[in-house]
Amino acid sequence: MPYLAPEAPAQDLVPPTPGPSARRRHRRVSGGLVDPRQLIASFPDALRKLHPRAMVKHPVLFVVEVGSVLTTLSAVLDPSVFTWLISVWLWLTVVFANLAEAVAEGRGKAQAETLRRTRSVTAARRLRAWRVGMDRRDWEEERVRAGELRPHDVVVVAAGEVIPGDGEVVDGVAAVDESAITGESAPVVRGSGGDRSSVTGGTTVLSDRIVVRITSRVGHTFLDRMIALVEGTSRQKTPNELALNILLASLTVIFILAVVSLQPMASRSGAPQSITVLVALLVTLIPTTIGALLSAIGIAGMDRLVQRNVIALSGRAVEAAGDVDTLLLDKTGTITLGNRQAVSFDPVQGVAHELLADAAQLASLSDETPEGRSIVTLAERYGIGHAAGDFAHGRFVPFSAETRMSGVDFAFDGDFCRIRKGAGAAVAQWVHRRGGHVPEEAGRLADLIAAAGGTPLLVAVEDPEGARILGAVHLKDVVKPGIAERFAELRAMGIRTIMVTGDNPVTARAIAAEAGVDDYVAEATPEAKLARIREEQAGGKLVAMTGDGTNDAPALAQADVGVAMNTGTPAAKEAGNMVDLDSSPTKLIEIVEVGKQLLITRGALTTFSICNDVAKYFAIVPAMFGGVAGYEGLEKLNVMGLHSSTSAIASAIIFNALVIVALIPLALRGVRYTPSSAHALLRRNLGLYGLGGLVAPFAGIKLIDLLIQYVPGM
Ligand SMILES: Nc1ncnc2c1ncn2[C@@H]1O[C@H](COP(=O)(O)OP(=O)(O)OP(=O)(O)O)[C@@H](O)[C@H]1O
Ligand SMILES: [K+]
């Protein structure tokens, strides 16, 4: 019994294609090394940062700046080669520290410029209804400036035009050039319905025509946020960074007290020290190296993400990424290619293929998901071609991740008829509730599809003859090539992977085994995904999650690291704290690496800095007190045999300043990270940077001392 005779052919739809390839763009040629020209170009910025208002944000360096003012004053009042040499190098210390930050910021500035040029879209074609109940096709078009657009405005964008703001495609399908944002030149398909409906302002429509509902306010678009981010204007200190800053400030206070209390002691021994010497001693002792490089390390970490086409909306998320224990991924589109296509209709006994195809198509006519569209297309091969317009009096039931069903209610020859298609359990329950019987065969059909890794959709009908199952639709999906290797890498880093899917347990098990995830959750509703994240977090775990669908949004918001695909829905992109412009689900692996690299770099340079300062103490204090009565014991410590006490102090200050410049490249590039256990990493870094920090000052100071002993007056 065909429900309706085939009539108008279904509209021609461009099939959704997978997102842009994960090919990485190379925005910069330099592999992380600092170009000397970059240092010179950032110099004016470094000088501008000398303003006390900017300096107080870096307490350690603020102390150095105050010290520079004091020594300069005493150099003016009591000029000598020594006082001027110390004054100049103290100022250089502050400038070098500012230079580190300026260079880190400078990299983003050039990028922001390019993005700004993209943003300069001016015109938009807004659609307006002027009568209640108007069809959108009859809405009136008006030209407005892009800056006038508000959320919920509807605009039309045709081939060759630039999309005037972030939004969601509500009608049509088009090829879009997103290279302005992603750097990826291959066009992507954006269309209404499904998880590829979001478009970004500043990108260009290449073919066809789409109607877009604007979702962002002026000044708060994705592009605006991206510009603020790469420029560093929106960067806030992370909790870890704040804690480290407090530690550094406390150390500084302790050393100030120590140096101040040194003076009465020295006076009593008849060797009162000058302001210049006291300031110099203080500066060598306080953790200037890490104080100078701390913010550059943070900025560079964000920058490394941007280079990988990831926009992190918070620095905290980048750090959390370095400590992630558990990674949740959804199945469709993340682990699998995601364009689930209907490949066959498998009817139950006594039902003709055509009848099942017919019912499945009717239930999919207004289903804009890739699955729905592919069912319409497959049914056409059976010669079935209904159009949504035939159902002026029908009621379409859209798919939701909650109900896991979609369908249509309509009247046929005066009789009511309802069709549903969806997840096996959901449809079986629907039939049961209507007094129908679900044959065992239906379960077998579904299991057969699921065991092959496919998604079975059961199709059921209810009419005056009762409710019953007609058969199953086989949606085929393919596990992405190479994904098992990526999961193995994650395991080596100590990260557990969990696949969460709305699909049935049999399909979930098949795909989980093929992809090599550690665990899976099947038949997960959005609440279940959220609950699983909370459960992991309650166990003290840091959780990362990638997703693209609106149904992923709550989970993305709850996760410590929520990576939304750029192809995803606006809701998903709003909820996450990172957006992956390449929409590559395995990007999280790189994000974790960048996060770990950030934490390791900060740890390594902190270790180096503190060890360095301790060593400097032993290098210069004996030299300072050399020849002072009552301190002969200290003389024995003068193992370095430095030329004089003034040259010892000057060498320490010069070394202290130069070490900052020497470490800028490492701070920006980051300490190399190879997947290994946290324990092994810690040991290696303590050894390398701790020992290095202890030894370097002795060698460095001796070398400088050998040179400056020839300076007259040393
Ligand atoms: N368009 C649709 N119409 C009816 N049922 C659908 C449709 N799309 C999916 N389903 C069913 O609903 C289930 C849940 O879908 P949902 O999108 O929540 O998860 P999923 O896409 O299978 O997995 P993932 O969470 O990994 O994306 C699917 O497994 C499928 O059985
Ligand atoms: K120091």
Ligand SMILES: [Mg+2]
């Ligand atoms: Mg889905």
